[in-house]
Amino acid sequence: MDKQGLSREEVFQELQGYQKQDLTHRSGKILGSMCTCPHEVGRDAYSMFLESNLGDPGLFTGTQRLENESIDIIGSFLGLNKVFGHIITGGTEANIMAMRAARNYSGIKNPEIIVPKSAHFSFKKASDMLCLKIKEAELDSNYKMDLGSVEELLSDKTVAVVGVAGTTELGKIDPIQDLSKLCQERNIYLHVDAAFGGFIIPFLKELDYDLPNFDFSLDGVCSITIDPHKMGLAPIPTGCILFRDEKYLDVMSIETPYLTEKRQSTIVGTRSGASAAATWALLKYMGKEGYMALAKKCMEITKTLVHGIRELGLELITEPELNIVAFKSKKMSIDELAQKLNDREWAVSISSYPRAIRIIVMPHINKEHINKFLADLKQITVNY
Ligand SMILES: *Cc1c(COP(=O)(O)O)cnc(C)c1O
Numbered sequence: 001m002d003k004q005g006l007s008r009e010e011v012f013q014e015l016q017g018y019q020k021q022d023l024t025h026r027s028g029k030i031l032g033s034m035c036t037c038p039h040e041v042g043r044d045a046y047s048m049f050l051e052s053n054l055g056d057p058g059l060f061t062g063t064q065r066l067e068n069e070s071i072d073i074i075g076s077f078l079g080l081n082k083v084f085g086h087i088i089t090g091g092t093e094a095n096i097m098a099m100r101a102a103r104n105y106s107g108i109k110n111p112e113i114i115v116p117k118s119a120h121f122s123f124k125k126a127s128d129m130l131c132l133k134i135k136e137a138e139l140d141s142n143y144k145m146d147l148g149s150v151e152e153l154l155s156d157k158t159v160a161v162v163g164v165a166g167t168t169e170l171g172k173i174d175p176i177q178d179l180s181k182l183c184q185e186r187n188i189y190l191h192v193d194a195a196f197g198g199f200i201i202p203f204l205k206e207l208d209y210d211l212p213n214f215d216f217s218l219d220g221v222c223s224i225t226i227d228p229h230k231m232g233l234a235p236i237p238t239g240c241i242l243f244r245d246e247k248y249l250d251v252m253s254i255e256t257p258y259l260t261e262k263r264q265s266t267i268v269g270t271r272s273g274a275s276a277a278a279t280w281a282l283l284k285y286m287g288k289e290g291y292m293a294l295a296k297k298c299m300e301i302t303k304t305l306v307h308g309i310r311e312l313g314l315e316l317i318t319e320p321e322l323n324i325v326a327f328k329s330k331k332m333s334i335d336e337l338a339q340k341l342n343d344r345e346w347a348v349s350i351s352s353y354p355r356a357i358r359i360i361v362m363p364h365i366n367k368e369h370i371n372k373f374l375a376d377l378k379q380i381t382v383n384y
Pocket residue numbers: 034089090091092093095120122164166167168193194195196227239
């Protein structure tokens with residue numbers, strides 16, 4: 001460390017130098033991320049509440065109201081007006097909280113969870129931290145959780161079944177309705193990971209897209225993960241965990257001796273109230289119509305991309321249900337294609353199962369970006 005501090009100007013000049021090395025969403029080059037440019041309304045609300053700590057909510061009663069109201073509003077578009085939960089750091093923390101609630105609630109020794117093979121890797125972290133054995137259910141031919149496989153994996157040690165609404169790699173929606181029925185019959189906790197899908201599926205359904213039910217309108221669903229920092233346009237870090245019943249928060253609450261609240265259920269202690277303020281601001285500013293328009297725009301651009309990929313004779317892995325597209329070439333390996341796209345500065349990602357080029361048409365991607373991308377893809381593939 002330097003003995004004497006730099007001037008403010010020097011510090012910010014250096015910061016700018018580092019920032020220039022980053023990619024930006026604005027450039028349209030980031031095609032393989034579930035994050036996006038935060039909306040300016042969320043950004044301004046966030047910076048207004050930098051000082052507020054929801055780990056000690058008695059000191060920040062206004063911010064706590066913003067958190068509670070955000071939870072109510074999100075619950076209301078996920079099928080239930082009264083839900084319980086928190087605005088937290090992201091989908092990972094939400095999934096860990098849900099698994100912790102399910103495990104503690106069941107009280108079962110040597111607990112097991114059943115997740116689809118397509119589940120996000122955060123469940124591996126949850127399994128390691130909470131000493132849960134993971135059993136992976138197979139997928140059907142549409143890459144959705146196979147119900148028969150789930151039934152085979154169920155045991156008297158199962159503490160939770162997880163279904164995904166909008167899988168990270170392919171954007172698929174598992175058969176939550178069937179899972180809900182099955183879990184209700186067997187009295188097993190069902191968690192829905194809608195980290196990605198939660199801020200787009202409900203609005204596409206409002207627009208009459210033919211998508212299945214996945215939320216608290218299904219009686220077996222005990223908790224839902226939904227990330228405002230993905231399709232909700234909030235700044236990072238902003239996740240959300242919702243429970244049908246307050247008892248699931250209670251079974252994992254810990255006494256907090258010196259704070260203004262008696263007990264705490266979140267994993268993180270000191271936590272940013274800015275995320276709650278940004279979520280609230282965006283829910284109010286966007287309204288249902290704002291999120292519907294956003295969902296529609298992303299799906300229309302997705303359609304353009306899918307059409308272009310087909311025209312080039314490339315192979316779609318599966319028909320996209322949401323704004324995620326995975327494809328491959330019959331002639332070129334996935335890695336080679338990804339590298340050639342990368343050489344042209346397109347930051348695509350590679351899905352692991354099945355291996356494919358994966359593109360998420362997030363709100364920062366517009367038609368011009370996609371047309372430029374398709375032109376490059378044509379040059380790379382046509383004369384190969
Ligand atoms: C992104 C994602 C997560 C993890 O969320 P983070 O905010 O990155 O922690 C979990 N599940 C699904 C389905 C996701 O898409």
